[in-house]
Each structure stands twice: as C-alpha cells, then as structure tokens.
Amino acid sequence: MTQHIDISRQGAVQIIRVNRPEKKNAFTRAMYDAMWKGLAAGEEDEAIRCHLFLGVPGAFSTGNDMQDFLAYATSGGDMPELIGFLECLASLRKPVVSAVDGLAIGIGTTIHLHCDLTLATPRSLFRTPFVDLGLVPEAASSLLVPAVTGHQKAFALLAMGNDFTAADALAAGLIYKIVSEEAIEEEALKLAEKAAARAPEALQISRRLLKRQPEDVIARIHEEAKLFSERLRSKEAQAAFMAFMSRKKS
Ligand code: COA
Numbered sequence: 319m320t321q322h323i324d325i326s327r328q329g330a331v332q333i334i335r336v337n338r339p340e341k342k343n344a345f346t347r348a349m350y351d352a353m354w355k356g357l358a359a360g361e362e363d364e365a366i367r368c369h370l371f372l373g374v375p376g377a378f379s380t381g382n383d384m385q386d387f388l389a390y391a392t393s394g395g396d397m398p399e400l401i402g403f404l405e406c407l408a409s410l411r412k413p414v415v416s417a418v419d420g421l422a423i424g425i426g427t428t429i430h431l432h433c434d435l436t437l438a439t440p441r442s443l444f445r446t447p448f449v450d451l452g453l454v455p456e457a458a459s460s461l462l463v464p465a466v467t468g469h470q471k472a473f474a475l476l477a478m479g480n481d482f483t484a485a486d487a488l489a490a491g492l493i494y495k496i497v498s499e500e501a502i503e504e505e506a507l508k509l510a511e512k513a514a515a516r517a518p519e520a521l522q523i524s525r526r527l528l529k530r531q532p533e534d535v536i537a538r539i540h541e542e543a544k545l546f547s548e549r550l551r552s553k554e555a556q557a558a559f560m561a562f563m564s565r566k567k568s
Contacts, residue, residue: 329511331514458535
C-alpha cells in the first residue's frame, strides 16, 4: 500500500484522495494499484453508494510519473496497474464525483471522463500533452472526449495538447460546475452525499443508460494501450521523458 492514496469513508461516500503534493500528485504504479483496489472494494461494499476523487490544493494530478514512464519505456514492460485501474474505473456501477483544484494533466484530466459530476476551481488547468511526449491518448479519451465536445475541441485537447481552463472545460462539457477554492471540497462532498442518498438501484441503472457500454470503453482502453506502449518505446517519447527529467528549473 502507498501513503500517496488516502482512502476514507464519510457516511455512504468513499473518498479517494490523491496525496503526493511534493510531486504535484503524479501517479505511480503503486498509486494506480491502490485506487484500483479501493474502487473495487467500494463497489463490493453495500454501505458505499458513491465514490469521490479529491486531490490536494493546487493539483489534482500532473499525470503519470515521468520516472515510471521512462522505466516502462526502457524495460519494455507493460502497465498492469494502470490498465487494471482504468478497466475498473470504466466498469463502475456506483456514481463518481470528482473535484479538481489546479493542475489536471494527462490522466489527471482523462480520469474525469469516467466521472459523473466533476467540480473545478477557477484556477484549474486541464492539459493532455500526449503528442508533445511522443504518445497517444489514453483512458478511452479518444472515444469519450469527441463524444462530449465534438471533433474540433477534442483535437485541440488531445492532439494539440492545448490548455483548457476551467471555463473552457465547462464550455466544452468536460466538467459540471466551477466552484471557489474555499468551497470545492465541501461542495463535492455534498454532491456525493446527494448521489448516495438516491435510490441506489435506480441510480445505477440510470447511470448505465446514460454512459457508453463498459465493453466499448474497455475495448478502446486496450486499443489505445497497445499503441501507447509502442509509443512509449519510441525515440520521440524517450527523448521527451529525458528532457523532463534533466530540465533545469528557473
Ligand atoms: N512525474 C514525475 N514528477 C513530476 C511530475 C510527473 N508527471 N509532475 C511534476 N513532478 C515533480 C517535479 O519533477 C518536481 O519534483 P522535484 O521538486 O523533485 O524536482 C515537483 O513535482 C514539482 O513540479 P515542478 O515541475 O517543479 O512544478 P512546476 O509548477 O514548475 O510545473 C508542471 C508544473 C505540471 C508544468 C510540470 O511539473 C510538468 O510539466 N510536469 C509533467 C506533466 C506531464 O507531462 N505529465 C504526463 C502527462 S501524459
């Protein structure tokens, strides 16, 4: 278990807090594993009726840990914890609320495509620099983003790596609401509690009707993952990871 993912419970809400502030909440393999196990346990527990993802002030997550990316790229290994987490996330029956304050990069953005209600503070920044890293979209984002935003905004986000402010994300339909920094966690918990108070079976059936079939989403996760792991081993990607690791700070 890692101390970088805190899992707690408030009433019928399971709270999964990403808590690695010293690395701006970059995700390691152990963190994916902890989130995967936490979600799976929450799905099994009848007392839990809603999942809630939180970050830390200033960062939801800056995406996959670059050191881990480099390790995958050079070892030729695969990413079982990441894929297991994504499959689990895409198959959840219970509703998911999330709250973003600040940086939401890479999977720090794409996680929310699997959530039902995402709040963000005005200073939040959504960015998926996949192509700049020599990579391709992940977490079924190539399927889910265009369905929400249309092709042009999806291209700007996923292929161009353009920054989306909280206002841009709201206008594009990627988040539910903008909330102040002071209020976001309380509001997110209130929303999760409201979801948890709904008739659970009817809510789960309604959720399933509203979302794409998990099989289609999981198929895209695998299709992307195959290309993603090929790209991880490309010269373009390895050069980008090395550049990040050796960058000078101003
Ligand atoms: N993986 C590993 N470490 C990361 C990280 C990541 N994805 N994102 C941030 N960190 C680390 C930094 O290396 C730094 O560690 P250090 O203090 O030991 O050097 C610490 O977190 C603080 O980050 P820093 O880069 O100093 O903050 P910043 O405010 O100057 O810049 C970002 C913030 C997000 C612009 C910059 O950290 C960044 O570009 N991160 C990589 C994002 C990314 O491309 N993710 C992959 C998406 S697919």
